[in-house]
Amino acid sequence: MRRIRIFDTTLRDGEQAPGCSLYPHEKVQIAEQLAKLGVDVIEPGFPASSPGDFAAVQTISRTVSGVEICGFARTLKGDIDAAIRATQDAERRRLHLFVSSSQIHLDFQLRKTQDEVVRMAREMVAYAKQFVDQIEFSPMDATRTGEEFLFKIVEAVIEEGATIINLPDTVGYALPEEFGRLFRTVRESVRGGDRVEYSAHCHNDLGLAVANSLAAIQNGATQVELTINGVGERTGNCSLEELVMAIETRKDALGFETGIQLDQIYDTSRLVSRGMNFPIAHNKPIVGRNAFQHESGIHQDGLLKNRNTYEIMDPEQLGIPRSMIVLGKHSGRHALKHRVMQYGLTLSDRQMDDLFGEFKILADGQKFVSDEEIMGLVSNQARSP
Ligand code: KIV
Ligand code: ZN
Numbered sequence: 001m002r003r004i005r006i007f008d009t010t011l012r013d014g015e016q017a018p019g020c021s022l023y024p025h026e027k028v029q030i031a032e033q034l035a036k037l038g039v040d041v042i043e044p045g046f047p048a049s050s051p052g053d054f055a056a057v058q059t060i061s062r063t064v065s066g067v068e069i070c071g072f073a074r075t076l077k078g079d080i081d082a083a084i085r086a087t088q089d090a091e092r093r094r095l096h097l098f099v100s101s102s103q104i105h106l107d108f109q110l111r112k113t114q115d116e117v118v119r120m121a122r123e124m125v126a127y128a129k130q131f132v133d134q135i136e137f138s139p140m141d142a143t144r145t146g147e148e149f150l151f152k153i154v155e156a157v158i159e160e161g162a163t164i165i166n167l168p169d170t171v172g173y174a175l176p177e178e179f180g181r182l183f184r185t186v187r188e189s190v191r192g193g194d195r196v197e198y199s200a201h202c203h204n205d206l207g208l209a210v211a212n213s214l215a216a217i218q219n220g221a222t223q224v225e226l227t228i229n230g231v232g233e234r235t236g237n238c239s240l241e242e243l244v245m246a247i248e249t250r251k252d253a254l255g256f257e258t259g260i261q262l263d264q265i266y267d268t269s270r271l272v273s274r275g276m277n278f279p280i281a282h283n284k285p286i287v288g289r290n291a292f293q294h295e296s297g298i299h300q301d302g303l304l305k306n307r308n309t310y311e312i313m314d315p316e317q318l319g320i321p322r323s324m325i326v327l328g329k330h331s332g333r334h335a336l337k338h339r340v341m342q343y344g345l346t347l348s349d350r351q352m353d354d355l356f357g358e359f360k361i362l363a364d365g366q367k368f369v370s371d372e373e374i375m376g377l378v379s380n381q382a383r384s385p
Contacts, residue, residue, distance in 0.1 A: 080097070
């Protein structure tokens with residue numbers, strides 16, 4: 001099994017989701033939980049962006065142990081100095097430098113030529129290397145960058161001492177096959193490309209972030225950059241729980257593993273959702289309300305006989321309380337009886353028939369029937385002669 005390193009950027013890229021800003025103390029609390037979850041690297045913020053972010057990165061570097069801390073910076077001395085100072089006391093640290101590389105970004109955002117950008121990247125990697133050994137470099141918008149220029153800038157920063165090359169799909173534009181190919185070609189074609197580690201950073205604009213990250217791993221990436229609940233700009237980043245569970249559930253087919261403590265996934269998801277005030281869609285894979293709930297009678301019947309009939313993961317392994325079955329108008333008698341028995345009640349066949357009849361009438365008029373309502377029907381049964 002090849003061990004994939006999990007780089008969590010919930011507190012940096014994830015926090016860029018509209019309305020999701022966190023106070024420094026909330027960042028510290030989430031970082032502690034991320035360490036418990038077993039991520040390999042935490043990117044806690046952008047130290048040069050505000051005094052609050054600087055303080056959060058500094059406190060996390062001082063107090064959260066057992067995980068590498070990453071300082072984030074543009075290719076500017078001021079940013080690098082701030083990131084270096086903020087992460088000074090971390091047990092282990094790295095610096096993450098980025099600069100745009102696509103022509104559209106160079107023309108309209110940076111207003112610099114390709115040569116100027118390569119020079120800037122070279123100088124700033126060399127500058128940062130005086131302070132930190134591990135330097136990660138990201139050519140932003142890599143998937144819309146011409147191959148020739150992408151190779152050139154990657155080669156230049158490797159020459160100056162970058163140790164990790166991250167290829168971001170900044171606007172979620174790539175398709176899995178081409179993203180995988182990009183990793184293979186960069187690895188094989190760039191001078192020094194076999195000396196560094198590769199990382200994938202995917203956004204989800206086309207709903208392909210997980211597929212693209214897997215394609216990158218299959219083509220040599222050993223690190224993936226993820227956020228809890230997939231939070232991030234626009235449609236977000238690659239979701240940590242989805243990618244990790246894809247690797248875990250299909251590990252025999254894929255041949256990869258991570259160091260994530262699966263039973264911490266649900267608590268981490270809830271903590272981030274509450275902290276960022278960011279609700280989780282009901283149908284979100286892994287952590288959504290409906291992810292392990294089954295309404296149709298046929299599915300419920302199958303589950304009660306053997307969970308593997310309709311579940312490919314065990315929610316309890318993820319720390320998700322098993323409240324498994326939502327009862328509604330499609331539910332069968334068997335499932336209703338099971339729920340009643342979960343509450344320690346035994347009904348005669350006749351009582352069960354009556355209850356099922358009343359349940360169907362109630363269920364027809366609403367989306368689902370809660371346990372309280374079922375218990376209400378059961379007490380009516382008990383009162384009836
Ligand atoms: O999406 C992106 O390009 C980024 C980089 C700066 C890594 O977040
Ligand atoms: Zn990003």
